[in-house]
Amino acid sequence: MMSDRVAIVGAGMSKFGELWDKSLIDITLEAGMYSIFDSGVSGSEIDGLVVGNMSAGRFTGQEHLGAMAVDMGGLGSIPSYSVEAGCASGGAAVRQAYMAIKSGEHDVVLVLGCEKMSDVSQTEAMNTISVAGDWENEGMFGATFPALYAFMARRHMMEYGTTEEHLAKVTVKNHANAAHNQWAQFQRPVPLEVVMRSGLIADPIRVLHSSPVTDGAAGLVLCREDLAKKYTDTPVYVESSEQSSDTLALHNRKSITQMDAVIRSTRSSLKEAKLTINDIDVFELHDSFTIGEIILTEDVGIAKKGEGGKALDEGITEIGGKFPVNTSGGLKARGHPVGATGVAQIVELVLQLRGDAEKRQVDGAEKAMAVNIGGTGATSIVHILGR
Amino acid sequence: MVAAGIAGYGVYVPRYRIKTSEIASVWGEDGEKLAKGLGVFEKSVPGPDEDVATISVEAARNAIKRGNVNPLDIGAVYVGSESHPYAVKPTGTIVAEAVGCSHDITCADYEFACKAGTAAIQTCMGLVKSGMVKLGLAIGSDTAQGRPGDALEYSAAAGGAAYVIGSENLLATIEETYSFTSDTPDFWRREGEDFPSHGARFTGEPAYFRHVGAGAAGLLKKTGTTIDDYDYFVFHMPNGKFPVAMGRQIGVPKEKLEDSLVVRRIGNTYSGSAMIGLARVLDIAKPGSRIFVVSYGSGAGSDAFSITVEDAIEERRGQVPTVDDYIERKTYVNYSVYAKYRRKIKALS
């Protein structure tokens, strides 16, 4: 039967980093196990599996991950498949599971976001990431993924006076947060001057403005609202799940200093959840590059357009601030195993809403929002969670 | 038989330059003395993303724009070079697509060392004069390579020129052409070799001077003219000395040769050499002027042309950059960047 709401009863992830001795399936199963144990659900009660992954074929040679995960995880013969939406593959997987349960087709679904990027060389990894953009019309001509975000940064600096210091402040904040996150790839604070002096990748984007190449997996167990209390005392509910699309190529957007897909999907997701932005206590905003976090801060409504930098100056997005963003460390410090990110964002928010985020905890967090982006903004997937 | 001539012309020279003195300092030679001795002070260097196809397209687009011709009227495309990007696969078809030709064309690539482009001009003349095509596109361009440390390294340069040959609205008429050809092995490159080899001093008298001299004499005879009948002279320029010496040999007044000597500032552009020299003269010559051109290609042969500038040339000026605009647009590189661009460093793909 159709479900009024969908609950998240289990969350878990592998460590994010360069995991040389673990294969893609190793980390995926690890995340699966942690989230299943966390949920109190028994393996035989899971009736569907959705994998979020962008490019296992290019990174490891393997496709058909859905079948592989069910097989290796001993989950019997349940239906399973992989979904892909560039860097929003994880969020897309969560959304698929949500829709499967809401429609009444499934009762308990395991979501696994995963990516294994270090099996190929760094330049090959860069090439592969860049196909989240428009390969034929951007990547092929030499527009690397950082170059596309550099276009946005330069334009944002010209239109709104955002500075290089602002780009660096995001890194400082996210690394400081990740120092309290045992699964993060980087758990050490980084001083502002070090960020500002780091090597240039594509002016004005520097190495320390850019999320790293990472291996990792994250998992969630979703179930029907009426089953949730059977498994846990602290279910977290999906208040809304919304998605919007925009042009694939950055150069076809109306403006490159905002992401219209984000504006649309956050607006509709707040409407669906019957909330305003001021009701949201904690955020995970997709920061593949620090300018991305600045732009998203504006586009979700935390700051006025052009004032994303100002929000950083005023500490609004710090853990103790009015709108804490990326308490986990974000993509920059937690790491960015592409397909896993969207799921890992939700894992962090679940911990926050349960009060289990320890030193990163936002006091009294009741509502949370995750924004997962594909490419340079062609896909935006927003989830609002609540206690 | 209709008249044939130049309906449009254009050149392209890359932006990078390396000074003779810079190359000399790497090999421990006296740069200033060398530059004066060779008559080459700096040469053009193609960027890492340039080759004979890209140079030919830029020159051809200029030629078509200057001539205000419709590329769909072009019936033949020939590209002459000794550094075609592919050993097998014609540069001509790439150029044809990139300038907007139809599929109803004949096309081929030419090789005859530095005179491959002028041979293309002769072929187009024949096709136009016989009525087989309305317009022919003849291009001479090269990204010549010099063996590091060899004398030719100082002069081997990159550039190209394109000529649209037609019979109407001519900017200049080509009254006559004559060629002198023999099997003379002065300079060659075997298949698979990176750099050419040459016969050193043998490339002078028995090669360049014999063929250019004979080409000039043959043209004068065929047209019943003398040196005094011409206002400008253009000879193939392997360096700044040979064409000047050639001029002296046949009694050409120094000032009539000056305007074509682009080699001093851009080096020897091989198949582009005489054609760029001619373009520079066409940039400034008044209608009614007569131009005497003799190209040279090792192996060996010369193509000589007797050209008269027409009135139409004046209204077609200012459409595209001149030879001097390209010569003056420059930025210097040092030997290491030059070696990187010219792929003398093998490690990079």
Next chain:
Amino acid sequence: MAEQGVAQVWRRIRSVYNIQGNKCETCGTYYFPPRPVCPTCRRKGKLVEHQFKGLGKVYSFAVVRQAPENFKRQLPYVIAEIELDEGARLTGQIVNVDPEDVEIGMRVRACFRKIKEYGSSGLIVYGYKFEPTMKVTGHK
């Protein structure tokens, strides 16, 4: 052959060599590369071939200092989002310029360059790049 087989390159030759796109006569929008469907008008759209002039200005740019294997020889290079005079925007390198001299709003024209080659024995892919408009003696 890496990402693209011979056919994938060949299909785009005319459009990429000449900056040939299309225009929707119903809404007046120009598209590059040519679109199969006008996104605004969909079935009401009437798309016709359009040869872009190749002139435009810099909308934004970056100086790339870390790049994939087959772009290494060109490092550092300038990559830019160019706004063509007709309104369509595209992405391409800017060449024949020093990176310090590139500015948003700078006037550029399209030129024909090598985009990449598939190793020393593979296909060479040509296409558009941009350069600052240069001096033309005698041009009014």
